[in-house]
Amino acid sequence: MSKDVCDEMTVEIFSRLPTKSLLRFRAVSKSLCARIGSPAFIRLHALRSPKKFLCIHHDGYKDEGIYKTKNFYTFHSEGQLPYNSYMGINPIKYPFIDARSTFGSCNGILCLRAFGKGVTLWNPSTRRKVAIRDPRTFRGDSPVYGFGYDPVIQDYKILRISHPTLFVCTVKTRTWRKIASPNECSRVTSYQCLFNGALHWVETHVRTLLFDKYTYYDHHIMTFDFSSEVCSSIELPEPTWETSGLAVIKGSLAVISRISVRHNDCTIWVRREYNDTSAFWSVAFKLNTVSYGNQVDRFFQLTATDDLLLDPYGRGIKVYNPETEVLSQLADFSASSHIVGMYICVESLELLDMGNSCYHGKQIARKKAKPKK
Numbered sequence: 001m002s003k004d005v006c007d008e009m010t011v012e013i014f015s016r017l018p019t020k021s022l023l024r025f026r027a028v029s030k031s032l033c034a035r036i037g038s039p040a041f042i043r044l045h046a047l048r049s050p051k052k053f054l055c056i057h058h059d060g061y062k063d064e065g066i067y068k069t070k071n072f073y074t075f076h077s078e079g080q081l082p083y084n085s086y087m088g089i090n091p092i093k094y095p096f097i098d099a100r101s102t103f104g105s106c107n108g109i110l111c112l113r114a115f116g117k118g119v120t121l122w123n124p125s126t127r128r129k130v131a132i133r134d135p136r137t138f139r140g141d142s143p144v145y146g147f148g149y150d151p152v153i154q155d156y157k158i159l160r161i162s163h164p165t166l167f168v169c170t171v172k173t174r175t176w177r178k179i180a181s182p183n184e185c186s187r188v189t190s191y192q193c194l195f196n197g198a199l200h201w202v203e204t205h206v207r208t209l210l211f212d213k214y215t216y217y218d219h220h221i222m223t224f225d226f227s228s229e230v231c232s233s234i235e236l237p238e239p240t241w242e243t244s245g246l247a248v249i250k251g252s253l254a255v256i257s258r259i260s261v262r263h264n265d266c267t268i269w270v271r272r273e274y275n276d277t278s279a280f281w282s283v284a285f286k287l288n289t290v291s292y293g294n295q296v297d298r299f300f301q302l303t304a305t306d307d308l309l310l311d312p313y314g315r316g317i318k319v320y321n322p323e324t325e326v327l328s329q330l331a332d333f334s335a336s337s338h339i340v341g342m343y344i345c346v347e348s349l350e351l352l353d354m355g356n357s358c359y360h361g362k363q364i365a366r367k368k369a370k371p372k373k
Helices: 007-014 019-025 030-036 039-048
Strands: 052-063 066-077 099-106 109-114 118-123 128-132 144-150 155-162 165-170 175-179 193-195 198-209 214-225 231-234 242-249 252-258 265-271 281-288 296-301 308-312 318-320 327-329 338-346 356-359
Touching: 007 030, 007 039, 019 030, 099 144, 099 193, 099 338, 109 144, 144 198, 193 242, 198 242, 214 242, 252 296, 281 308, 296 338, 308 338
Parallel strands: 242 296
Antiparallel strands: 052 066, 052 338, 099 109, 109 118, 118 128, 128 356, 144 155, 155 165, 165 175, 193 198, 198 214, 214 231, 242 252, 252 265, 265 281, 296 308, 308 318, 318 327
């Protein structure tokens, strides 16, 4: 860099550049490479350049009758959703072959899991990944994972729910430890929602009354604070028969539910005052879901257009305009593929100072030097 530009001005300019440009600038000099890869600059860049994009998870892509890849991603800006085609969009493969599901995202990092291989944290912007294996004592069960950031120790944490036990892993140490569990554990029935520094998910208690002749399901929101590592609960709005998804809408925690199994209308509720224990839920939207099934597993609101993205199980991604009440369908990547899920991510430099390098999901294999004769 030129000596005429002071260090403060250099940081000010570079912290506002896109991730792709910063990755190229790392090759300019060793000092610039170290500055861009420092934890302080990575945090500053995340605050200055919070560019959001939609990540769509696909499965089963064929080309001329031959499977090219089983699991892959496509990335889209909020204003360029694939309503008709994926022209000009290249699919990105998973960072490993046996990936099965994505549990959540935080600061541009996707938390993936493969059967029998533990958890992998992957940042598609920097093409870096961190693999964390489950200890042998955890294998053989069907755990639920959560992922988030602890600002107190400035490290990411992974929550592993193996009822009735909870485990936490800090990413820098990659070690698991057992923590205190809530008095009553139950079945997790929703995807995670990271909000206000805490993990949220819907839990279901199965209760039996009248001499085991009547069974009903009690739903509530369970929270987990990544700093204090303490669980708590939030009551759901009434009346509600089934709650299937949590999200953040305009800075407020939101939940989607329906009144009864025969009811076609779903209601999206929002909780305006999160930290107020006496806060109540209010109705934000009412949706008629008869055209695409009753259950909506996930939903998001795009900040650019205020449209709602709905993810009804097995029926593709729907786009709902609250003003016109028009429902649109996002296109599949090809006739042989289908959409598995969707996630709202941000562009970031996270994992740049740790983990292994990847290129379009494939790990770069370093060639071993040949021994001299």
